[in-house]
Amino acid sequence: MAALTEILPVEAVLLDAPAANWREAVRRAGDLMVATGAATDTYTAEMIENVQENGPYIVIAPGLAFAHARPSPAVLRTGMSWVRLAAPVAFGHDTNDPVELVVGLAAKDASEHTAAMGALARLLADPGTARALREATTPAQVHALLGDGPAPARPRGRAARGGDLHKILTVCGNGVGTSLFLKQTVEGVLDRWGWGRYVTVEATDTISAKGKADEAVAILTSREIARTLGDVGVPVKVVEDFTSAAEADRVLRDTYDV
8 A cells, every 4th residue: 555655745745825715725736636647637626526515524624624536537546635725715614614734635446545544644633743744834844744654553453253343434425535534543542442353444435324324333424424324223423523533532432332
């Protein structure tokens, strides 16, 4: 699997970019992926359409939007971009607006960028690194920080033979972006609890989630996607900040009544 700095090259980092609104902010992220050969202009349009259709669920933390769409022919290879805006813009999110950082993702499939997403989730969950990324003055500084993050998470095992393996679904509109980001955060909490061998976390899209709901003990997602899912027969838990281990911990404790 590709490392974060391999799919997010220094040429895909833009600082203090002007944007009048959220569409221009997403377009900035898309333009960088076009310039670095990860996608075509069509994919940028698909990212904007994703927000128009599904709402601002891509705003996964205060000030942070994770722009992406489904894998499509417009994606030439898996790539990412990093756009720090000159001035924050509103995406229409109830709690996480305004946005000052847009991270773009163009994914060829749902698995190739898993390691990079895990690395990014751990970086943004670390307050010191997150602050350093916000304060970086050059693209080279950002890129260096992206390559100097916390150590990779340990491999996750399975429950001992005869044990019950619970499943939690993390859900977004496409199953390859924000849901995968939330999966990494939730797995980090479960591993810290020592429950990683007994609970599996699967990132998926809204359509698939409805079919898989009866396999899960709970669904974790954004408020916008929770509205889209409706009643699926299992608890649907809203997470406002996908980078927050503390919030994931609270939601998991509520799910398991611990």
